[in-house]
Amino acid sequence: MVGAVLLLAGCTGTDSGAPDEKVSPLSEYFIALSGGDLSPEEQEAKYAAEDKQREELMAQCMQDEGFEYVPVPTTSVSFDTGEEWKPDDREFVSQWGYGAVEYPGGDEEPAPEEMTSDPNADYVSSLSESEQTAFYEALYGPTPSEEEMSEDGSYEYDWQTAGCSGWASHEIGGDDPLQSDEFADVMDAINTLYEDTASLPEIAELDRAWSTCMDAAGYPGFATQSDAQNSIYDELNALYEEGASETGLDQAQLDAVHEREVELALTDLDCREELDYRETYEKAQFAAEEAFIEDHKAELDAMKAAAEQARS
Incomplete structure (x- = not known):
């Protein structure tokens, strides 16, 4: 349950991971809960120290x-995402689409020094x-x-x-405070909040307008923006399930899917830009989160304090 909340809390209804993406009100709580307010260097050092201690205890x-x-030697884990994920950038989308078939860094091999034997x-x-x-x-x-x-x-x-x-x-x-019975009710309420986000009147209307735009551009049948992206992953999954060879899918098949992916993603981007999709979605989502925080501030603050105490 918690993993889903952390993922959703960090996303808007459109593209997560954009460098200019605002941090939503609830995300600020979960960043603090998970220690994500540390710098990349601090996170790497923290991970390395904990990993070493864990192996010794094991x-x-x-x-x-x-x-x-x-004890297995600690490997270097970088929290730097490398090349920025820019789903609202036309040049980026023209090359990677949704990042389903090809994505930045996908063809890079780990450096020999990063590979350790057991x-x-x-x-x-x-x-x-x-x-x-x-x-x-x-x-x-x-x-x-x-x-x-x-x-x-x-x-x-x-x-x-x-x-x-x-x-x-x-x-x-x-003990993970997020998994405790003490905070089960507020965690369930957070899950419900994100499950119901798409039904917010402003977002439902936005998705209808986006769907109409996609239909007019020759891509009917998508009710929400995520449906377009998911259709590519569904196509890939179907190819694998239908019996890819032991060496994987034929490159020609992957190239064909990638070509369709880029065309779809660019049309999707056109419609989102026309509708100011990200800004409209964020405004509605953030307002819902702020109202939720106002109603549950005592529980959220207690959960944050418990998480900070557990890490200290």
Whole structure:
């Protein structure tokens, strides 16, 4: 539940990730909740320190479980997004479309120094099949049963059943306030707020106008702006499900999808520019969030304080 909220809270109904995108009122809360107010350098240093500590705790835990475990060296993780994602820029859209088939940095290979081998590989290989199963259960917990899995393959994470990895993460981060019963009601209310965003009168009218524009441009059948983008991903998924070869889709197929993607994305951009889509959407969304904050400020402030205390 929380992951969905964090994603949605950072997005407007149009294109997230634009460099000039404003931070919505609720996003400011969730940025603080997740520690996202740190600079990229501070985030990298924080991640590296926590990763090192987590691996050391996992090694301690695995030894207690009767297994050998060598802490995996911390790899450098950059929080710099590299090339800016600019879905409102015509030159960018002309090259990448929605970023479904091709996207900035997609063809870059990791530098050799960034690739690390698992120091536990030889030890695990020396174990019998049953011992390997026990090793991974001790490390990550048992595989969720069919009853615990949802239809989309996800399941509810519980650190207490996630083996040494879950225990180590909990030792570092403590209890996640966002997952606690204390804040369940306000988290549910936030989810409902974002689920209902598209039905706000201003946004519903905006989507109708955008759909009419797309229809007139030769792209009927899209009720909302996200439908256009999703149609490309659906086309790609269908190609894979229909039986791509072991080496992947034929490049000619991908090129054809990418050509259609760019044409669609450019038409979408034309309609959004004509309607001032981003500005209109943001105005309606931000107003709804501000009203929500006014009604739930005490709960939100308490949740923020609990998250800050857990990180300290």
